[in-house]
Amino acid sequence: VVTHSLMLWQMLKARQIGQAWKLFEEMKLNGRVPDVIAYSILVAGFAKAGALQEARKVFDEMKEKGVAPNLHTYNGYLDGLVKTRQMEQACNLFQEMQENGTGADAYTYTTLLDGFVKVGRIQEARNLYQELNEKGCSPDVVTYSVLILGLRKGGQAKKALQILNKMKDVGCLPSVMTCNTVMHSLVKAGQMEAALNVFNEMKAGGIAPSVSSFNILLKGLGNWGQVDDACALFEELKASGEVPSEITYNTLIDGLGKAGRTEKAAELFKDMKEKRLAPTRITYNCLINVLAKAGQTDEALTLFEEMKVNGFVPN
RNA sequence: GAUGACCCCCUCC
Numbered sequence: 001v002v003t004h005s006l007m008l009w010q011m012l013k014a015r016q017i018g019q020a021w022k023l024f025e026e027m028k029l030n031g032r033v034p035d036v037i038a039y040s041i042l043v044a045g046f047a048k049a050g051a052l053q054e055a056r057k058v059f060d061e062m063k064e065k066g067v068a069p070n071l072h073t074y075n076g077y078l079d080g081l082v083k084t085r086q087m088e089q090a091c092n093l094f095q096e097m098q099e100n101g102t103g104a105d106a107y108t109y110t111t112l113l114d115g116f117v118k119v120g121r122i123q124e125a126r127n128l129y130q131e132l133n134e135k136g137c138s139p140d141v142v143t144y145s146v147l148i149l150g151l152r153k154g155g156q157a158k159k160a161l162q163i164l165n166k167m168k169d170v171g172c173l174p175s176v177m178t179c180n181t182v183m184h185s186l187v188k189a190g191q192m193e194a195a196l197n198v199f200n201e202m203k204a205g206g207i208a209p210s211v212s213s214f215n216i217l218l219k220g221l222g223n224w225g226q227v228d229d230a231c232a233l234f235e236e237l238k239a240s241g242e243v244p245s246e247i248t249y250n251t252l253i254d255g256l257g258k259a260g261r262t263e264k265a266a267e268l269f270k271d272m273k274e275k276r277l278a279p280t281r282i283t284y285n286c287l288i289n290v291l292a293k294a295g296q297t298d299e300a301l302t303l304f305e306e307m308k309v310n311g312f313v314p315n
Numbered sequence: 316g317a318u319g320a321c322c323c324c325c326u327c328c
Binding site for chain 2: 001002003004005006008009036037038039040041042043044045047048070071072073074075076077078079082105106107108109110111112113114117118140141142143144145146147148149150152175176177178179180181183184187210211212213214215216217218219222245246247248249250251252253254255257280281282283284285286287288289315
């Protein structure tokens with residue numbers, strides 16, 4: 001049974017739903033009796049693959065056969081309901097778990113939280129988060145990340161920062177992406193110092209900033225006209241071993257242009273080409289704007305032609 | 316041998 005379970009698990013990870021179903025039938029015909037783990041693998045696997053019907057079937061079958069679903073099984077099925085955005089059903093299942101003594105762990109709460117956050121039911125997500133804490137469940141990295149990523153949409157920079165700080169307090173190491181999300185919110189909210197703070201803390205905490213981290217800050221510094229700081233950060237980026245992307249150049253060119261540093265912007269454009277980074281439509285847009293604003297109409301027109309030659313459609 | 320997020324984070328208009 002263990003061997004078969006492993007095979008089922010691998011098939012489901014590869015989303016081979018039909019195959020997994022066949023193997024499951026076969027193993028039963030051969031007289032092997034699936035246990036809780038085997039059933040749970042199937043429920044979770046089908047649920048994750050979006051095959052909720054099969055998950056349901058397996059879930060019912062195990063109950064019929066007298067195999068009691070455990071927390072893993074319920075969590076797997078709950079995930080299926082959440083993935084298909086059936087939040088009412090998910091809540092009912094959660095209720096059932098509490099009533100029949102299965103209980104809930106961090107996985108249960110995080111799965112539900114993720115669902116609420118994804119459908120924009122933030123208040124319910126908050127309540128659930130509170131309940132989780134009251135029940136003495138420890139939120140983990142994933143729980144916190146779900147919250148932070150979920151708060152991304154509504155200008156909730158302060159809140160996101162609070163959660164990030166809490167993560168550090170309890171010793172959860174946030175991922176680079178989670179940090180980036182928070183920095184992005186802060187930059188959008190105009191909280192540049194706070195964003196830089198996060199950046200410094202992540203470095204101090206041993207989390208290596210990615211190109212995107214730099215890009216986010218470059219954009220923020222550009223917005224505030226702090227182009228010298230932006231250039232310094234650009235140097236730091238190159239020194240860090242990360243490779244500047246087209247987006248890095250676009251962002252910096254745009255920032256420099258807005259600050260009236262036309263020559264420096266043009267210089268970067270050259271630098272970009274030397275690095276064999278292909279300018280994008282956005283690069284051209286930025287630089288043309290810069291040149292036009294500086295009254296360098298001829299240069300702007302030249303660039304406009306170059307843009308069309310390279311197959312970009314001006315907007 | 317089994318369960319959760321991100322992995323379509325960043326740039327012009």
